[in-house]
Amino acid sequence: MSETTATAANDRGFWGEANYPGIFGWIFSTDHKRIGLLYFWSVLTFFCVGVLLGLLLRLELFAPGETIMSAQTYNATFTLHGVIMIFLFIIPGIPAAFGNLIMPIQIGARDVSFPKLNLFSWWLYITGATLAVTSLFTGGGPPDTGWTFYVPFSAQTSTNVSLAAVAVFILGFSSILTGLNFVTTIHRLRTKGMTWMRIPLFTWSLYATAWIQILATPVIGITVALLFAERVLGTGLFDPAQGGDPIMFQHLFWIYSHPAVYIMVLPGMGVISDIIPVFSRKPAFGYKAIVVSSMAIAFAGSLVWAHHMYTSGISDMAVMIFSFLTFIVAIPSAIKVFNWLATLYEGSILLDPPLLYALSFILLFTIGGLSGLVLGAAAADVHVHDTYFVVGHFHFVMFGGTGMAFFAAMHYWLPKIYGRMYDKTVATVAWGVIIVGFLILYISMKVVGMMGMPRRYYDYVPEFTGLNQLATVGSWILAIGLILMFVNIIHGLFKGDPVEANPWGGASLEWQIPSPPPTENFGEEDPVVTHGPYDFKKAGIL
Amino acid sequence: MNPQPLITTTEAVDKALYVIFGISCIALLGVTVAMVYFVWRYSRKRYPQPLSQKDHNVWLEITWTIIPTILVMVMFWYGWDGYLSLRRIPDNAIPIQGSSRMWSWLFTYENGKTSDKLYVPVGQPVNIRLSSEDVLHSFYVPAFRVKRDCVPGMETYAWFVAEEPGSYDLFCAEYCGVAHSSMITTVEAIPAAEFAGWLAEKPVATSPGIGLLQKHGCLGCHSLDGSASVGPTFQGISGRQVTVATDGKNRTLSTDRIYLKKSITDPGADIVEGFPPAMPSYADQIPAEEMEGILDYLMDEEGNKAEDKGPIEAKQPMEKKVEAEVVEEQSVEPTATNKPAIPANPGQTLADQNGCLGCHSIDGTRIVGPSFKGMMERERTIIRGEQKEKILADSDYLTRSIREPSAEVVEGYPAIMPSFPDFSDDDIKALQDWLETLK
Numbered sequence: 002m003s004e005t006t007a008t009a010a011n012d013r014g015f016w017g018e019a020n021y022p023g024i025f026g027w028i029f030s031t032d033h034k035r036i037g038l039l040y041f042w043s044v045l046t047f048f049c050v051g052v053l054l055g056l057l058l059r060l061e062l063f064a065p066g067e068t069i070m071s072a073q074t075y076n077a078t079f080t081l082h083g084v085i086m087i088f089l090f091i092i093p094g095i096p097a098a099f100g101n102l103i104m105p106i107q108i109g110a111r112d113v114s115f116p117k118l119n120l121f122s123w124w125l126y127i128t129g130a131t132l133a134v135t136s137l138f139t140g141g142g143p144p145d146t147g148w149t150f151y152v153p154f155s156a157q158t159s160t161n162v163s164l165a166a167v168a169v170f171i172l173g174f175s176s177i178l179t180g181l182n183f184v185t186t187i188h189r190l191r192t193k194g195m196t197w198m199r200i201p202l203f204t205w206s207l208y209a210t211a212w213i214q215i216l217a218t219p220v221i222g223i224t225v226a227l228l229f230a231e232r233v234l235g236t237g238l239f240d241p242a243q244g245g246d247p248i249m250f251q252h253l254f255w256i257y258s259h260p261a262v263y264i265m266v267l268p269g270m271g272v273i274s275d276i277i278p279v280f281s282r283k284p285a286f287g288y289k290a291i292v293v294s295s296m297a298i299a300f301a302g303s304l305v306w307a308h309h310m311y312t313s314g315i316s317d318m319a320v321m322i323f324s325f326l327t328f329i330v331a332i333p334s335a336i337k338v339f340n341w342l343a344t345l346y347e348g349s350i351l352l353d354p355p356l357l358y359a360l361s362f363i364l365l366f367t368i369g370g371l372s373g374l375v376l377g378a379a380a381a382d383v384h385v386h387d388t389y390f391v392v393g394h395f396h397f398v399m400f401g402g403t404g405m406a407f408f409a410a411m412h413y414w415l416p417k418i419y420g421r422m423y424d425k426t427v428a429t430v431a432w433g434v435i436i437v438g439f440l441i442l443y444i445s446m447k448v449v450g451m452m453g454m455p456r457r458y459y460d461y462v463p464e465f466t467g468l469n470q471l472a473t474v475g476s477w478i479l480a481i482g483l484i485l486m487f488v489n490i491i492h493g494l495f496k497g498d499p500v501e502a503n504p505w506g507g508a509s510l511e512w513q514i515p516s517p518p519p520t521e522n523f524g525e526e527d528p529v530v531t532h533g534p535y536d537f538k539k540a541g542i543l
Numbered sequence: 544m545n546p547q548p549l550i551t552t553t554e555a556v557d558k559a560l561y562v563i564f565g566i567s568c569i570a571l572l573g574v575t576v577a578m579v580y581f582v583w584r585y586s587r588k589r590y591p592q593p594l595s596q597k598d599h600n601v602w603l604e605i606t607w608t609i610i611p612t613i614l615v616m617v618m619f620w621y622g623w624d625g626y627l628s629l630r631r632i633p634d635n636a637i638p639i640q641g642s643s644r645m646w647s648w649l650f651t652y653e654n655g656k657t658s659d660k661l662y663v664p665v666g667q668p669v670n671i672r673l674s675s676e677d678v679l680h681s682f683y684v685p686a687f688r689v690k691r692d693c694v695p696g697m698e699t700y701a702w703f704v705a706e707e708p709g710s711y712d713l714f715c716a717e718y719c720g721v722a723h724s725s726m727i728t729t730v731e732a733i734p735a736a737e738f739a740g741w742l743a744e745k746p747v748a749t750s751p752g753i754g755l756l757q758k759h760g761c762l763g764c765h766s767l768d769g770s771a772s773v774g775p776t777f778q779g780i781s782g783r784q785v786t787v788a789t790d791g792k793n794r795t796l797s798t799d800r801i802y803l804k805k806s807i808t809d810p811g812a813d814i815v816e817g818f819p820p821a822m823p824s825y826a827d828q829i830p831a832e833e834m835e836g837i838l839d840y841l842m843d844e845e846g847n848k849a850e851d852k853g854p855i856e857a858k859q860p861m862e863k864k865v866e867a868e869v870v871e872e873q874s875v876e877p878t879a880t881n882k883p884a885i886p887a888n889p890g891q892t893l894a895d896q897n898g899c900l901g902c903h904s905i906d907g908t909r910i911v912g913p914s915f916k917g918m919m920e921r922e923r924t925i926i927r928g929e930q931k932e933k934i935l936a937d938s939d940y941l942t943r944s945i946r947e948p949s950a951e952v953v954e955g956y957p958a959i960m961p962s963f964p965d966f967s968d969d970d971i972k973a974l975q976d977w978l979e980t981l982k
Contacts, residue, residue: 241696378622453685
């Protein structure tokens with residue numbers, strides 16, 4: 002009897018070996034896979050809360066005037082929706098959850114460089130999240146500033162902005178430490194034969210992301226610390242009556258928050274770059290170009306922040322420079338799209354759920370990226386800035402991009418981690434429902450924005466009613482699709498059929514070890530890498 | 544001169560929009576068609592093995608780097624070119640002050656007339672000079688494709704021309720608090736002749752009390768007709784029984800003058816039940832006289848009318864006029880006791896506007912320079928060059944010490960005063976008249 006249990010535990014890989022009993026085996030674990038799963042379930046929980054808040058916002062906007070909530074509640078709700086989705090879902094989403102789960106295996110390492118720091122990062126994340134939630138129920142009530150915390154409003158409002166600022170500060174440190182850990186790991190812990198040009202593109206994208214996390218995130222820490230000082234001490238740095246400047250806050254805020262957009266989307270691009278070759282049975286086309294474009298985006302993306310500020314009162318010269326740089330940063334993104342398409346060309350394509358979600362990334366990200374060109378052009382931006390066009394745009398890029406990549410990663414890697422498969426037909430149906438709802442919801446937003454409806458509007462003029470109702474209906478369809486997808490995948494992970502080591506036919510290292518992976522991934526001997534991550538011939542797939 | 548035809552803001556923005564939309568649609572179509580076609584053409588059912596293992600093609604990659612680069616440069620150029628049109632104000636544009644505050648707009652025209660809707664003549668460019676009294680706002684008229692933030696502490700601008708008469712939505716596009724989405728008004732484009740007539744009309748329609756409420760933006764959130772808004776209505780506010788939350792505890796009170804004043808200067812102290820704690824404090828924003836006017840109106844509308852103060856004008860034109868009046872009204876005796884809010888003495892106004900009072904007190908205390916109190920016709924010891932000298936402070940001395948202050952410096956004070964060569968003889972006379980009253 003005891004022998005059978007032992008065998009079962011061994012088959013369950015890292016699931017069977019915990020250093021502490023019960024829940025402590027998770028929250029005090031330093032295993033990168035356990036920490037990855039802690040992150041995964043935490044960010045998923047906050048994603049669901051964020052979706053719920055988004056649905057409430059759409060419901061309120063179903064008709065002009067008060068529909069289900071007061072103006073103050075609405076303002077707090079969209080603030081919370083933004084803060085949760087950005088700081089608690091998208092930024093940690095792919096890097097902290099799937100990066101932790103997969104990256105060390107992809108480079109043939111037993112764990113990250115600093116496992117205890119890794120656990121500490123998760124604890125910081127939970128602390129920050131707890132404070133953010135606490136800010137809703139204490140002090141002057143939930144913050145009502147929008148996730149951008151623009152002064153002077155944020156310095157004056159009586160709501161609990163100070164505590165939310167502290168929460169963002171702590172979450173920033175979680176992000177910085179994860180970045181530090183990943184850069185070190187990728188430099189120091191690659192196994193024998195894992196040269197830089199054999200690193201899978203997902204890990205490459207995490208590397209580029211990690212540098213932005215390390216270099217840009219301290220700026221948001223400084224920004225919210227100054228906001229805190231403004232509120233608590235009355236420093237006046239952003240108050241013109243005391244020699245300060247409210248526009249300086251916007252610069253500081255976007256110096257982080259624009260690069261943060263690339264923290265959000267680069268790992269998603271990495272997921273897509275890993276999935277498409279596997280399901281086409283072809284090497285990633287232009288591997289080096291994708292690597293270079295990731296690093297180029299990470300660098301150039303740090304120099305375009307003021308394109309959020311064309312109408313803010315900055316000089317015309319600044320507008321010209323930032324508009325120009327913004328268009329430059331569009332080029333590497335376009336190159337990636339062409340590379341993905343060329344990877345499909347002459348392949349042997351299997352439309353399994355991970356590829357479906359990856360292809361919808363390409364479609365939705367392209368629409369989002371192209372609408373970004375409207376925003377990057379100075380004159381066009383003046384009309385659509387701070388309207389629903391922007392809301393539609395960033396949902397296409399963030400949700401249609403990063404969100405879809407997150408779903409693709411779930412369908413691609415979770416069977417490896419859990420050792421079980423979901424129902425592929427249901428996953429495909431859910432995908433279809435999600436795409437239909439998504440397009441109805443966010444295209445309506447873009448059109449109503451082009452007509453001139455400003456964002457963060459609790460109430461609107463009657464001519465915008467039709468499109469707002471269409472968007473709300475879209476949000477319901479999208480919600481149904483999401484429920485279907487989550488129920489299917491969660492059911493599959495716990496009750497589905499067992500999967501073998503390499504269900505998709507991948508050539509990178511994570512597919513060479515059992516599903517679920519053992520505790521230190523590769524057993525006694527470190528693997529020796531002899532070919533690239535997409536060399537399906539040498540890997541024996543073809 | 545051959546004047547170039549005016550490019551309207553709508554044309555400038557739409558050109559950029561069309562170019563970018565055109566390029567984007569083609570690009571999106573290309574990407575989508577290629578993706579769907581490849582997925583269908585190279586499906587695993589058709590090809591169990593891939594046709595090739597090609598992983599790069601230098602010429603292809605160079606091509607798809609160069610073509611997007613050219614396209615984005617084209618788009619950048621159209622965007623920038625259109626933006627320049629938005630920033631270049633036509634010479635004949637009429638200036639209008641656009642002031643924003645939570646949560647209403649106030650427009651002030653050249654002759655001092657104010658309105659909360661923006662009236663513009665058809666076919667005539669207008670230049671809206673934007674300012675904010677509290678937080679960030681943004682002036683946005685979708686029909687004319689113009690948007691510019693209103694930033695506290697600096698003036699921004701936006702120009703446009705309405706080519707067709709009509710009423711166009713004007714939104715606040717920068718989030719500014721609970722009633723952000725109610726910060727809406729309209730641009731009323733009317734024929735030029737009608738506009739001139741409207742501008743000349745005296746704003747007699749409203750009582751001074753309502754004028755003050757409008758001026759300070761009270762009506763953005765408080766209605767006059769009993770309808771619910773962001774804040775409680777003003778209708779029947781005097782003596783109304785209200786339940787307020789004070790430090791988290793509810794109490795019922797009857798609104799009187801003291802309560803109303805407190806709720807204007809310290810709105811967070813007592814929050815009326817059922818309303819959000821959203822109102823900013825107006826403690827430093829409403830001059831004492833106007834505060835009394837507002838309270839008079841709110842407590843008793845009839846009593847306010849009896850005073851007949853005439854139409855209320857906006858703050859800025861009034862300040863400008865004071866300067867012009869200085870010369871005409873030199874002989875006017877100070878009447879400070881009767882009219883406390885208006886600087887009664889032209890000399891005092893001059894001293895105030897030129898910053899004299901930063902260094903010279905009027906009550907005998909020593910700041911940086913000698914006090915103005917009892918200054919005139921007194922004997923002073925001055926240092927001229929290296930030598931001490933005793934002189935009488937007369938009008939000649941006053942003229943010298945304003946236009947060339949470092950030539951003679953009163954003993955014991957630093958020689959740091961800058962010269963004020965722009966003071967005319969009349970100005971100095973006015974100043975002297977005032978100084979003589981400071982015994």
